[in-house]
Amino acid sequence: MSIVRVGQAYGAIVEGEALISEEGFSPRYDLDRWSGIITKPGHKLEGMSIVDKVCFFPTAKGGIAAGWAFYDIKWKKIAPKAFIFGVTNPVMVQGAVFAGIPITAGWTPHPGEVFRSGDWVRVDPARKLIEVVRRQA
Amino acid sequence: MELTAEEREILAGKLGEATRRALEYQVEVGRFWQAKRMVPVTNVHLMGDIEVMGDGGLEFLREEVRLGARCRVGATTNARCIDFAHCERLGQDPAEVAKERELIQCLRRMEVVTTDTCINYQTGYQPRLGEHVAWGDTGTVIYANSVFGARSNFESGPAALAAALTGRTPEYGFHLDDHRKGTFSVELRATLDDLADWGAVGKLVGESRQDYFAVPVFHGYRRTPTADELKHLGAALASYGSMAMFHFVGVTPEAPSEIPEQKFAVSEKDIQNVYAGYSLGDGDARLVVFSGPQQSLLEMKGLAQLFDGRKVKEGSSCFVTTNAAVLARSRALGYAKVLEGAGVTILEGVCFYILQNLSSLRRANRWTNMVSNSAKIVNIIGAHRFNTILRRTADCVEIACSGELR
Numbered sequence: 001m002s003i004v005r006v007g008q009a010y011g012a013i014v015e016g017e018a019l020i021s022e023e024g025f026s027p028r029y030d031l032d033r034w035s036g037i038i039t040k041p042g043h044k045l046e047g048m049s050i051v052d053k054v055c056f057f058p059t060a061k062g063g064i065a066a067g068w069a070f071y072d073i074k075w076k077k078i079a080p081k082a083f084i085f086g087v088t089n090p091v092m093v094q095g096a097v098f099a100g101i102p103i104t105a106g107w108t109p110h111p112g113e114v115f116r117s118g119d120w121v122r123v124d125p126a127r128k129l130i131e132v133v134r135r136q137a
Numbered sequence: 138m139e140l141t142a143e144e145r146e147i148l149a150g151k152l153g154e155a156t157r158r159a160l161e162y163q164v165e166v167g168r169f170w171q172a173k174r175m176v177p178v179t180n181v182h183l184m185g186d187i188e189v190m191g192d193g194g195l196e197f198l199r200e201e202v203r204l205g206a207r208c209r210v211g212a213t214t215n216a217r218c219i220d221f222a223h224c225e226r227l228g229q230d231p232a233e234v235a236k237e238r239e240l241i242q243c244l245r246r247m248e249v250v251t252t253d254t255c256i257n258y259q260t261g262y263q264p265r266l267g268e269h270v271a272w273g274d275t276g277t278v279i280y281a282n283s284v285f286g287a288r289s290n291f292e293s294g295p296a297a298l299a300a301a302l303t304g305r306t307p308e309y310g311f312h313l314d315d316h317r318k319g320t321f322s323v324e325l326r327a328t329l330d331d332l333a334d335w336g337a338v339g340k341l342v343g344e345s346r347q348d349y350f351a352v353p354v355f356h357g358y359r360r361t362p363t364a365d366e367l368k369h370l371g372a373a374l375a376s377y378g379s380m381a382m383f384h385f386v387g388v389t390p391e392a393p394s395e396i397p398e399q400k401f402a403v404s405e406k407d408i409q410n411v412y413a414g415y416s417l418g419d420g421d422a423r424l425v426v427f428s429g430p431q432q433s434l435l436e437m438k439g440l441a442q443l444f445d446g447r448k449v450k451e452g453s454s455c456f457v458t459t460n461a462a463v464l465a466r467s468r469a470l471g472y473a474k475v476l477e478g479a480g481v482t483i484l485e486g487v488c489f490y491i492l493q494n495l496s497s498l499r500r501a502n503r504w505t506n507m508v509s510n511s512a513k514i515v516n517i518i519g520a521h522r523f524n525t526i527l528r529r530t531a532d533c534v535e536i537a538c539s540g541e542l543r
Contacts, residue, residue, distance in 0.1 A: 008169050008170070008171075009169075010165065010168075010169050024347055026517075028189075028517065028520065029516065029517050029519055029520055030519070030520055031520060032520060033191075033520075039520055039522060040519040040520050041519060041522065041524070043519075059347040059348070059379070060349070060379055061347065061376075061377075061379055063274075063275060063376070063517065064184050064215075064273035064274040064275050064278075064291055064292070064293045064294070065184055065189040065274070065293070065294070065491065066293060067184070067273070067293020067294045067295050067296060068184070068185070068189045068190045068191070068194050068293065068294045068295065069189065071190075071191075071193050071194055071197070071295065072189075072190065072191035072192075072193050072194060074193070075191060075192060075193025075194075075196075076191070076193070087347075087348055087349070087350075088349070089291055089349035089379045089381075090166070090170070090290045090291050090292070090293075090296070090309075090310060090349070091273075091275075091291045091293040091296075093166055093169050093170070094166050094292070094293045094295060094296035095293055095295070097162065097165050097166050097169070098162065098293075098295040098296075103169075105169075
């Protein structure tokens with residue numbers, strides 16, 4: 001199987017390298033907003049860049065400030081291609097829509113069963129699915 | 138979404154381009170959440186400063202002003218990143234300081250009331266049961282939903298600003314009865330004598346769920362919690378769990394008469410384990426912060442009592458943040474004098490965590506640890522590479538004055 005179906009979705013079709021996190025995400029708590037690298041000590045993706053990735057996060061963490069942060073990282077050209085959340089919150093959605101970054105919430109099955117980080121995937125919000133374009137070698 | 142005739146006119150440009158864009162954006166967000174309609178709001182609380190917005194956000198605001206954007210309902214601002222009285226001493230970037238001044242002017246031209254506080258619910262606007270508002274930050278939202286019984290989702294800066302322009306917000310999440318029911322119960326078996334203990338409860342419960350739509354129901358507590366205690370509980374639940382509402386049996390207006398099945402309990406031992414769980418890192422004890430949320434007048438009084446006759450250890454820094462109204466009263470009542478006499482720096486209208494240039498400030502001072510009685514700030518400041526340590530209020534004061542971590 002090479003498809004993950006999502007519950008809610010916004011945005012245009014995009015493709016990019018998958019980055020799959022076992023830990024939730026906040027662009028304020030976890031991310032260096034000048035480099036696009038996850039810098040929170042101990043985050044499961046610490047040291048990884050989200051720039052141009054299709055980012056899979058199980059949960060959204062905290063913060064209202066995330067709403068401006070997505071627009072900010074888009075402006076700085078260090079935004080991911082898309083945010084794929086297991087469960088999300090309104091701030092992530094408000095921020096992503098404001099920045100024009102595709103975002104989805106809810107997934108079946110768990111993306112970890114279908115993709116690995118490094119796989120090239122396509123996000124199709126209108127069809128509410130994510131599919132593998134090619135596997136990481 | 139079902140739109141009213143007035144909303145269709147707004148989308149056709151009747152109230153100008155800024156309002157048209159705002160509603161178009163709100164409808165898109167509403168569609169994501171399957172909102173059926175927009176709901177009018179009476180009040181907006183908005184996060185907007187140069188640290189969170191960046192150059193792109195400032196350019197967006199300039200454009201809004203050019204388009205003649207005007208708030209249709211009362212709108213206030215959250216804590217910001219620069220206290221102009223302290224920015225030089227803190228080594229904040231003059232270019233960013235200038236942008237912050239411009240940004241504030243942009244907001245005022247749009248008729249935003251720049252209160253610069255994250256405790257608007259204690260000092261500004263207190264909505265009634267059932268009143269729909271559009272608030273951010275998260276601490277303000279969870280307080281509005283839980284303690285007042287008002288109705289708000291987390292409204293981030295762009296979303297809150299849109300709500301201010303259109304006077305409405307998409308009806309989803311906590312605007313709807315369905316999402317306001319308790320989803321799990323938490324028995325409070327601990328005494329919770331300090332504000333930090335309430336934050337610790339928020340951390341334990343928040344981390345256990347991390348779900349915006351999870352609504353804990355607290356019960357079994359033997360005393361009536363104070364507004365400041367509920368503030369720290371809510372701020373931590375929102376921060377660790379992304380939660381927007383809690384119930385507290387006997388305390389909050391929508392608390393259920395029946396406790397949800399799913400059980401969770403917090404004991405004295407659990408609270409002790411929270412404190413014991415923090416790594417002391419390299420033992421650096423030179424930074425103690427009382428912020429996130431800003432201090433209420435009663436918290437200022439409490440801190441003044443603890444710092445009375447004492448001095449912050451030489452080489453250490455202690456910061457307190459509050460809003461202009463609380464600081465003015467604290468000055469009149471002598472609390473500020475006691476704190477400043479002890480060597481505490483009081484910052485007005487800001488939150489320590491969003492200070493412009495915080496990472497450089499950390500490097501310049503070679504701070505590695507940050508000690509605070511706020512579970513929220515201990516959680517959120519990680520991206521600035523602080524090792525953070527939660528301690529009770531009196532312990533924080535001891536650490537600030539002794540320079541020794543414990």
